[in-house]
Amino acid sequence: MSERRLADLLAMWRIRAFEEKVRDLRLEGPIVGSVHLCIGQEAIPVGACDVLEPEDALYATYRGHGWAIARGVPVEALFAELMGRATGVNGGRGGSAYFTAADHGFHGENSIVGAGAPIACGAALAGRFDGSDRAAVTVFGDGAMNQGAVHEAMNFAAAFDLPVVFVCENNRYSELTPIADMVRAPRLADRAAAYGMPGYRIDGNDAEAVRFHMRDALEVAREGGGPTLLECMTERIVGHYIGDAENYRKPGELDRIRRREPIARLKEGLLADGVPAAEIDAVEEKARGEIEAAAAAAMAAPYADPATAREHLYA
Amino acid sequence: MPETSKPEIRKLGYGEAVNAALHRLMEELPETLVYGEDVGVPGGVFGVTRGLRKSFGARVFDTPISEAAILGSAVGAAMMGRRPIVEIMWADFSLVALDQIVNQAANVRYVSAGRLTAPLTIRTQQGNAPGACAQHSQCLEALFLHVPGLRVCMPSTPQDAYDLLVTAVHCDDPVLVIENRTLYFGARQEVTVGGPVPPMGGVRVRHPGSDVTVVTWGAMTWRAVEAAELLAGEGIGVEVVETPWLNPFDTEAVVAAAGRTRRLAVVHEANVTGGFGAEVVARVAQAGVPLLAPPIRIGAPDVRMPAAPVLAQALLPDADRIAGEVRTLVRG
């Protein structure tokens, strides 16, 4: 049991260390433009991706670095992408908000809120015709629950029993606005009932809880039972984007969030179960070492070649 | 028309000028509403709507991330006598709700034979900024300029950011005001605020010259002016004519300018094919201006916009590229 939790801890540390390094590189200059970090939300991709099959299709958002990493996309290629290098996972075309790595079952981030949900329905639909057992997972935020495309996708998937898992990362804010102010019924999972699919509000700061529900939802989906909505409760410890002044936070809010965040919680649990502190700390060190090495390697790669900027538009 | 406030001169940046216009409009037009994502309590992701919620309370509010509902409700409220000023954070996001602009707002007056109107203003911003991804970089004005019934303008100075918005909101038809986020935090300039509502339309000559006319709009105006300054040093006189109003478009002024210099280049950030530059060239051609050389269009090539700054720079027109192409136009 503690072995799996140590593996979760490592997977979460990889994401956090990556995101912290990204923040540094963004503030120091090598990364340019808007960046949305998932610090505090790592347990969701770690738990969910653990039970995905390679052929499953995953659609994330601009806050999707953690999902890409959890899906096994090499972090060096992600750093390179963020720094506009030729070795970037999209050769510099995608950037922070638009990573894609289909060969890792990572069908991409998306920086249009809600846009991934109908596309995931299509990936699931294709599975009906190609003989695969593919499920599709679409990830979006609480705010995206108010986007028309998401409503349409949920009904589409439900009406046709498509193998789709709708993963809503409810971090309580849509950019600078609390979701509580933008809906009348705050339990977003309850909306699932209206589409005739199961909906669960789960602890998104617990990778094990996410894993459990995700496995279940995938099983139902593959058996022809249709889609599921998982509302994963979490918090981002950082701003919406790098540079967000976070004026919307209440006094003491961040302290409370830090006490509940997934890495601190998992460490506390492991300690309580008698795992030596040194072993726990070594996990962080290992992750940070890997991340530093990947960032350095990415930084050493050449920039994308401007002469190629027009390539790949058509077949 | 309500009484307009006395004109005064203030030092404002582009974003601050938009903010000043919104304050004025909300004061002088009690039927205005301001809403959109993060525009109320947070004051906008670029701070442009700061202070409005405090001053005008419930007339300024945040919305869900529901562009169709934002735009559709603006159409409905406008038909019922309100004057909504709604924000679509990025022009790219208007694409999820185009129906409400194209099929709905633009049809209201015509189909009701003038019995109904939809005096709403949509504020948005567009274009590339370093590092922005393909879904946050597009220049979509041509899409909207193809829609009869919709007014479209693109300010590039603090004064126009103020004036165009005032005109737009006073207009009794739907107007799209396309701002540019790379300009929001630019230098403060003297801006005349208050005073009469400026007329809709017209051009701005941003650089004088008699060898060639460059017609441009949006943030590209300033790349074109840089190019004109470069070429002035080489003895080539470039007249830069900015057309902040694209609908209505001041064809007469553009034709007259092209007729004076007898050379025409159109510069826009949007990709060339189907861009509004084609329309400008067509109008000048149709007017029979005897040009000394074939007119040229300078814009992004027809390709998606890459996030890596080195790649994007290779595609977007800059002062050097504009100067190079205009030099060839003049010198052959």
Ligand SMILES: Cc1ncc(C[n+]2csc(CCOP(=O)(O)OP(=O)(O)O)c2C)c(N)n1
């Ligand atoms: C269609 C569309 N509208 C607006 C935006 C601007 N925007 C980007 S992220 C965001 C907030 C999304 O909130 P949420 O869905 O809760 O996701 P989170 O960022 O919290 O992960 C908004 C409004 C967008 N990218 N696309």
Ligand SMILES: [Mg+2]
């Ligand atoms: Mg959120």
